[in-house]
Amino acid sequence: MVIVEEKCMQSVPPPPYFPNASTLPPPPFPGEHRGVAKPSDLPPHLLLKIVYMTFPQTPGIDEGKIERQRKTLCWLSTQLRSVNRSFYIACEHVLRSTYLPAYNSMIRPPYSSDPFPFSSSASTSSCDTLQRETKVLDLFIALKVHEDVMVDDSSLHLEREDSFKDLFDLMQPRSRLEDLVRHYGVREGVVHTNPHGVNASPSSSSMFRVNNSGIGSASTSKWTSDLAPVPFSALSISFSPRRVGLVLTASGRKRTIVDVARTRDEKLEVTAKKLVLQLKVWLSDGPR
Template sequence: MVIVEEKCMQSVPPPPYAPNGTAPPPPFPGGHRGAIKLSDLAPHLLLKIVYMMFPQTPGINEGKIERQRKTLCWLSTHLRLVNRSFYIACAHVLRSTYLPAYNSMIRPPYSSDPFPFSSSTSTSSVETLQRETKVLDLFIALKVHEDVMLDDSSLHLEREDSFKDLFDLMQPRSRLEDLVRHYGVREGVVHTNQTGVNASSSSSSIFRGNNSGTGSMSTGKQTSDPAPVPFSSLSISFSPRRVGLVLTASGRKRTIVDVARTRDEKLEVTAKKLARQLKAWLSDC
């Protein structure tokens, strides 16, 4: 039996809440207020969610391998494009999955290193200096499409030349650019400082100095320690027999170094020759 006293029924309500000047703690880490979005989660949690999108139990609707390939295609063509957070998580999964297939396509004597300096789920996965990473991403975009088409129809035939341009030209060229960056920084003739020396002004001054015909900078004095070239202004013109180093400044392109190579010459050897020739070219500026 419950006895309710009459005085309790007639008690006045509690006073209204009065803030004491201190803000309540945020409902989520990081200061989020209101509803939190899925992309606001920590990178490792978002990556875990992406992994959970893959089929966990075989035998539902279709084979597990086919469903996995469809999920990979969906990551590449849809989820990856939602925002930056999803791009990083999807890129991590896609690159890790397709790297063995990519490496199997590398043709001797070429080498490969397509992953960024930090392959973790961070901003470096988007803003990477590693130019071969773009070739890996192009390979993935083509590969996921071909895999799904093969699963959907036995009549689909993968063309033998589908990946020819990627691995005959784009892969060795981008890999060579990465190697030139590596050896050029070591030689002190290339820099990767994105916030330091302005790339366009630095390259333009090199253009002016080399075009003066006097072998000196605009001051007329020989510099014993020439300024390094920004890597963002350098690119490679690639062919099986010759390789050129191209400098771009103010919308102008100019081949500043040109070296011969043999078909069986490793890219590392060619990159070292280009770095040495670049050092000599800068000394003459």
């Protein structure tokens, strides 16, 4: 038997019915109302898991599992990734990892490929990468998903061999060469990737110092140690099997500042090093 003293019970005040204004309300309602949660608010790994779960694992009535999955890939490319940034990143992860082996199999020797370099800056947005070959990969994916669905839907549709000709004869080696020029140019101090520019940027007169033929001067004058690097965003490549030019764009004008010869079996790495070397000569020879 437990004897409860009435005096002890009365000496303990009851808990307050309302919390003090300075304290937070009890759970499960901490803090202020955050609004309705959206799928894009999920952590990236959970959103990626949801995207993967959209792929069918069983065959349909008139189509197999592979055909249904190809239609899902087409849906990711044409619709789901356009919802918002979060879905775009998740869909691009699935699409690029799926079609990268097919993309690499179509690289033509002696060309090389590296759409996802390990040296990429962690601060660079995955939606706005410096690697220009990544855009070519995305174009390949957009064309490939369409061709795959068309082949599955109709036996009369024949995949043309020249569908990817422009991509791998011109766009892929050109974008890869631009990425190599950026890599070697930054290492040599003649190219910069800072979006806000550098303290000593080349003037318009020095950037457009060209000879009568329209090709940038590349004399063997003495190199200086304080070369002002050129922004990579202003550089592009004019590509052909026999000659390659480095094009500089400023104030709405395009000029070929460096032009070098190449052979058909020459590796892109060799061509990029020659372009960077001539760019260094052009910068040192131009007026400061």
